[in-house]
Amino acid sequence: MTSLGLFALLLCLSSLFGIVNRRTLRLPTTIGILVIALFVSFVLMGVDALTPGHDLQALPRAVLRQADLPGNLLEGALSFLLFAGALQVDLDQLMARMGAVLFLALLGTLLAVGLFGGAMYGVFLLLGLKVSPLWCVVLGAILAPTDPVSVVGMLRRLGLPGPMQAVFAGESLFNDGVGVVVFGVAMMLATQTGTTQTGVAQVGAGGFGLWEAARAFGIEAVGGGVLGFVSGWVALRCALLVEDAHLELLVSLSLATGTFSLANALGLSGPIAVVVAGLWLGSSAAR
Numbered sequence: 001m002t003s004l005g006l007f008a009l010l011l012c013l014s015s016l017f018g019i020v021n022r023r024t025l026r027l028p029t030t031i032g033i034l035v036i037a038l039f040v041s042f043v044l045m046g047v048d049a050l051t052p053g054h055d056l057q058a059l060p061r062a063v064l065r066q067a068d069l070p071g072n073l074l075e076g077a078l079s080f081l082l083f084a085g086a087l088q089v090d091l092d093q094l095m096a097r098m099g100a101v102l103f104l105a106l107l108g109t110l111l112a113v114g115l116f117g118g119a120m121y122g123v124f125l126l127l128g129l130k131v132s133p134l135w136c137v138v139l140g141a142i143l144a145p146t147d148p149v150s151v152v153g154m155l156r157r158l159g160l161p162g163p164m165q166a167v168f169a170g171e172s173l174f175n176d177g178v179g180v181v182v183f184g185v186a187m188m189l190a191t192q193t194g195t196t197q198t199g200v201a202q203v204g205a206g207g208f209g210l211w212e213a214a215r216a217f218g219i220e221a222v223g224g225g226v227l228g229f230v231s232g233w234v235a236l237r238c239a240l241l242v243e244d245a246h247l248e249l250l251v252s253l254s255l256a257t258g259t260f261s262l263a264n265a266l267g268l269s270g271p272i273a274v275v276v277a278g279l280w281l282g283s284s285a286a287r
Contacts, residue, residue, distance in 0.1 A: 086278025139236030177272030232280025
């Protein structure tokens with residue numbers, strides 16, 4: 001199956017599950033699609049176990065082997081999801097409360113990573129598994145960030161005051177970027193360090209210590225924000241030069257994909273860059 005065919009299949013299934021959710025469960029769209037997809041998956045696994053002569057999972061396995069899902073999701077879908085979420089945030093309200101947003105996005109995400117990582121380390125100990133704490137931090141970085149699209153949509157449906165919406169929506173957008181940066185740094189630490197016989201990591205054994213990790217975190221996060229600020233400003237100037245919906249759409253798509261790709265090429269945080277760039281186009285100046 002080609003990449004276009006896989007993309008078309010995912011869109012068709014998402015549309016079908018969305019319609020079923022709207023007619024039956026009436027959950028928020030993203031949550032409803034996820035719940036129905038999990039249900040269908042479990043049903044197929046159950047049917048496959050009851051019919052040993054027919055391998056119903058052969059086709060999905062073959063498709064997934066051909067598709068680079070981690071790369072396509074992290075470097076493709078994530079840029080559009082974060083960009084779409086950033087467009088819906090009121091930049092004026094966000095800037096008025098930027099201190100609270102950054103505090104929650106940075107310290108809140110780091111705290112969540114620590115809590116998830118510590119809890120998983122405790123679970124592994126109870127199970128008798130010797131897992132390095134650094135790998136638990138990697139897992140915590142995967143679990144900590146929230147879904148920005150679901151959060152923004154839910155806040156609009158609840159009708160919360162604008163300032164409160166800006167804080168929650170801004171935090172949910174930026175914590176994805178912080179989570180990706182923490183994940184990358186933790187992966188570097190975990191793969192470049194040695195471990196003792198008890199499974200405790202020896203940080204710095206591979207030449208990448210805590211200071212280098214903090215420095216890499218700062219460069220990725222701050223550099224991504226600066227890149228997104230510059231690219232968003234340039235795209236906004238270009239969009240204001242014309243009054244054509246088609247050209248504005250092309251500028252928006254170019255901004256989302258170009259900013260994310262350039263940030264990755266420069267070793268910066270693509271999620272943070274694309275969020276900052278999207279906030280520019282969602283600002284009152286753009287409207």
